[in-house]
Amino acid sequence: MIEMNQAVQTASAELGNSIRTGSGKSFDRRARLRWANSAFRIACIAAAAFVCLVLFGILFLMFRTGVLTFQEVSFAEFFFSADWDPENGRYGALLFIFGTVALTALTLLISVPFSVLIAVFLAEVTPKWLRNLLRPVLDLLVGIPSVVYGYLGLTVLIPWLRDMTGKDLADGLLAAAIVLTIMVLPTISRVSDDAISAVPKKYRDASYALGSNRFQTIFRVVLPASSRGIVYAVILGMARAIGETMAVVMVIGNTAQIADSLFTPTAVLTSNIVMQISSVEFESTWNYALYMMGFLLLVISLIMIVAVRFLQKRGVRES
Amino acid sequence: MNESTRSEAPYSFGKRNSSSALYDRIFTGLVWGIGILVILFIVGLLFMLLKNGLPKLTWDFLYSIPSEIEEGGGIGPALFNSFYLLAISLIISIPIGLAAGIYLAEFAPNNKLIDFVRICVEGLSSVPSIIFGLFGIALFVEMFQIGLTILGGAISLAFLNLPMLTRITEESIRAVPVEMKNASFALGSTHLQTIRKVLVPVALNGLVTGICLTAGRAFGESAVIILTAGVTTSGVMWDFNLFSPGETLAVHLWYVQSEAIVPDAQEIAQKATSVLIFIVLLINIVFRVPLWLNSRKTKS
Numbered sequence: 001m002i003e004m005n006q007a008v009q010t011a012s013a014e015l016g017n018s019i020r021t022g023s024g025k026s027f028d029r030r031a032r033l034r035w036a037n038s039a040f041r042i043a044c045i046a047a048a049a050f051v052c053l054v055l056f057g058i059l060f061l062m063f064r065t066g067v068l069t070f071q072e073v074s075f076a077e078f079f080f081s082a083d084w085d086p087e088n089g090r091y092g093a094l095l096f097i098f099g100t101v102a103l104t105a106l107t108l109l110i111s112v113p114f115s116v117l118i119a120v121f122l123a124e125v126t127p128k129w130l131r132n133l134l135r136p137v138l139d140l141l142v143g144i145p146s147v148v149y150g151y152l153g154l155t156v157l158i159p160w161l162r163d164m165t166g167k168d169l170a171d172g173l174l175a176a177a178i179v180l181t182i183m184v185l186p187t188i189s190r191v192s193d194d195a196i197s198a199v200p201k202k203y204r205d206a207s208y209a210l211g212s213n214r215f216q217t218i219f220r221v222v223l224p225a226s227s228r229g230i231v232y233a234v235i236l237g238m239a240r241a242i243g244e245t246m247a248v249v250m251v252i253g254n255t256a257q258i259a260d261s262l263f264t265p266t267a268v269l270t271s272n273i274v275m276q277i278s279s280v281e282f283e284s285t286w287n288y289a290l291y292m293m294g295f296l297l298l299v300i301s302l303i304m305i306v307a308v309r310f311l312q313k314r315g316v317r318e319s
Numbered sequence: 320m321n322e323s324t325r326s327e328a329p330y331s332f333g334k335r336n337s338s339s340a341l342y343d344r345i346f347t348g349l350v351w352g353i354g355i356l357v358i359l360f361i362v363g364l365l366f367m368l369l370k371n372g373l374p375k376l377t378w379d380f381l382y383s384i385p386s387e388i389e390e391g392g393g394i395g396p397a398l399f400n401s402f403y404l405l406a407i408s409l410i411i412s413i414p415i416g417l418a419a420g421i422y423l424a425e426f427a428p429n430n431k432l433i434d435f436v437r438i439c440v441e442g443l444s445s446v447p448s449i450i451f452g453l454f455g456i457a458l459f460v461e462m463f464q465i466g467l468t469i470l471g472g473a474i475s476l477a478f479l480n481l482p483m484l485t486r487i488t489e490e491s492i493r494a495v496p497v498e499m500k501n502a503s504f505a506l507g508s509t510h511l512q513t514i515r516k517v518l519v520p521v522a523l524n525g526l527v528t529g530i531c532l533t534a535g536r537a538f539g540e541s542a543v544i545i546l547t548a549g550v551t552t553s554g555v556m557w558d559f560n561l562f563s564p565g566e567t568l569a570v571h572l573w574y575v576q577s578e579a580i581v582p583d584a585q586e587i588a589q590k591a592t593s594v595l596i597f598i599v600l601l602i603n604i605v606f607r608v609p610l611w612l613n614s615r616k617t618k619s
Contacts (some may be wrong), residue, residue: 037511041426047418048427051485052439054478058446058454065457114357121354125347134358141361143532143603144596145539147569151576151592152364182361215343243447245542246573270449274542277453282461294453301445309438 059298066292072285078292084256084272086286093293095258099173099268100242100297102259103252106177107241111185112234116223118185119192119230124218135193141186150250153179158251167263171253174262179247184237191236195229196222232308239304243297245270269293365596372593380590384554385571392581394591396552397571400469401598404548404565405538407473412480413530419481420488421514444482451479452546459547469565472548479543480533487529491522531606535599541569550574568595 069078073091081092122131122138153175161170199222207217223230253265254275267275273290280286383393419440427433455475459465495518503513519526548565552558566574572591575584 033509033511037509040511040514041422044418044422044426047415048422048436048485050415051419051443051481052436054481055439055443055446057458058443058450058478061454061457062450114353117350117353118357121350125350125354137358137362140600140603141365143535143539143599144365145536145541145569145599147539147541147573148365148368148592148596151572151588152368154576155588156364156367182364185357185361213339213343215346216339218346239445239447243445243449245447245449246569250573250577270447270542273449273453274545277456277546282456291453291457294450297447298450301447302442305438305442305445309441 062291062295062298065288066295067288069285069288069292071288073289078289082258086276086280086289089285091285091289093269093289093296095256096267096269096272096293097296099252099259099266100270103173103176103180103248103268104238104241106173106262107180107184108234108238110177111181111188111237114181115185115188115233115237116192116230118189119196119233120218120223122189122193123196124214124222135190138186138190142190146183146244146247147250149179149183150247152182153247153251161263165263169253169265170263171251171265172261172263173252173259173266175251176248176268179251180241180244183244183247184240187240188233188237191233192226192230195226195233198229199225228311231311235304235308235311239301242300243270245274249274269297368589369593369596372589372591373597375586375590376593381594382556384556385552385587386581392583392587394568394571394587394594395556396554396558397566397568397591398594399557400548400552400565401538401567401569403559404469404473404476404544404567405534407469407561408476408480408537409530409534411474411477412484412533415477416481416484417488417526419485421492421518423485423489424492425510425514425518440482440485444486448479448540449542449546451475452543454478455543455547465562467547467549467564468562469548470561472544472565472567473561475543475547476537476540479540480537483533483536484529487533488522488526491525491529492518494525495521527606531602535602538602539569539595539599541567541573544570545573550578568598 069091072089078091078093079097080094081090082095082098083090083092084095122134126134157178158170158175161175162168203221203225204217207221212220248268249271252267252271254267254271255265256267256272257264259266273293277287277290280290380393381398382395384395385397386392423433423437423440427436452475455471459471459474460467465471499517499521500513503517508516544565544567548567548570550566550570551564552566553560553563568591572588572595575581575591576588579587581587
């Protein structure tokens with residue numbers, strides 16, 4: 001079907017060229033049209049090339065600046081030491097890397113079950129009027145700025161956690177993970193919801209015809225059939241959680257120590273970059289180390305995109 | 320409940336049926352409960368933020384200049400900068416994003432290179448926003464030596480918008496039925512005329528929605544702005560100078576909440592939050608409602 005469409009498209013592109021083979025006196029108009037067409041085409045190519053250029057500019061600049069870290073700091077120290085004390089020349093970034101990984105894992109641990117349940121709720125269980133009401137609401141929630149969620153965490157969640165646990169300080173991984181959960185939940189639910197809704201109705205009918213009830217149908221048929229879409233949703237949410245800065249900065253505590261409990265003030269890659277970047281000289285190892293951390297983030301997010309691509313490709317081949 | 324009577328039934332699946340029926344009921348209840356509760360919880364939190372801030376708003380607050388030490392500062396310049404930065408970044412990114420999207424949807428041949436370009440666009444859209452901030456610093460503060468400015472912030476923000484706009488354009492243009500395109504070619508129009516007169520108008524619905532989404536996101540973006548446009552304003556209202564520092568509303572909210580020393584920081588933060596949420600919701604709703612109504616009308 002798709003290939004046929006492409007054939008039609010190429011044929012229609014050739015139709016567009018028919019202006020070249022036309023004859024008559026209107027040469028001026030024809031030349032003008034041809035010129036406008038090719039100019040527009042070139043402008044479009046230039047724009048697409050520019051988008052690629054931006055990505056490579058970013059990659060190049062981040063790498064070139066970041067790699068200067070290793071003039072003074074050894075590779076092993078940067079990646080395997082958790083001692084971050086730039087004033088005294090110690091640049092161990094492990095604690096930030098660990099913080100980012102732990103925070104992302106914790107966020108996914110909380111958000112994925114909730115999101116999938118909400119997606120099932122939206123796609124399978126709700127009556128139609130409620131669905132039509134809730135989907136736009138979730139779409140709006142996706143658009144709420146992250147700094148608002150950070151503010152929410154700082155003014156509502158942290159005092160609340162403090163009361164619950166009886167500690168003086170509630171900043172830390174748990175608070176950040178809850179804030180991130182609230183942030184990525186609408187994204188993951190909506191994308192999973194689309195994936196679940198895209199499962200053909202005949203699968204469900206077949207399952208019901210075999211005598212299974214709704215619970216069995218959803219768990220044995222619908223969720224497995226939409227698993228690839230749900231994984232895609234989770235990766236999207238993960239990318240957002242890893243790269244999120246402002247919401248995390250406001251609740252994580254911003255202390256350069258490794259998190260040994262859920263309530264230890266700590267720091268992650270993004271929060272550390274934004275807190276320190278404005279106070280350091282550009283031409284310093286400290287700054288280079290921050291850029292190296294940014295480069296790490298960049299590489300992680302690009303790897304995830306390649307993973308998504310891979311998933312989609314495999315999906316196309318299988319179906 | 321009637322577990323005991325069921326278990327005496329001679330058919331084995333009678334029992335299995337009842338337990339799975341029980342699961343089904345529990346599961347349905349669980350899904351309803353969690354679905355409603357979580358959504359109500361998040362919406363409730365945001366509603367609470369709006370409720371805390373909106374009634375206290377005065378025109379004076381929206382218009383006056385923020386103060387560093389005394390009470391009663393407003394958010395005038397920050398609010399203005401938010402719109403100003405957003406407008407400049409959209410002016411830069413919309414033409415490039417549209418053109419790149421049209422290229423990918425219409426002109427691009429189907430080969431490895433174009434696949435690679437698509438991966439680039441997707442990759443760029445997944446780059447964390449703080450990386451654009453670091454890029455902005457390296458480019459504008461270091462290379463061009465212009466310091467933290469509105470211009471630097473706007474261009475960095477435009478880079479952030481670009482991949483989203485490109486993808487949205489490509490998707491909306493591709494969604495136009497091929498019959499319409501063929502009809503246009505059959506009438507003798509050139510490719511450019513077809514794009515201008517047929518494809519873009521038909522895809523307009525998707526395009527406007529996409530631009531609204533992008534604008535809403537850019538309006539609330541703060542990490543990029545902190546790094547490239549700074550956390551101060553020039554302290555004057557209606558400052559159109561591209562080279563003055565350009566703190567936006569989202570940045571101001573963060574700044575007031577975590578660094579400022581004004582005594583009424585709490586209240587300013589409450590009010591600024593409600594304004595921020597209100598505007599973002601407005602951008603998302605106002606532009607989409609007419610299109611939504613329109614699509615309903617054409618469908619029925």
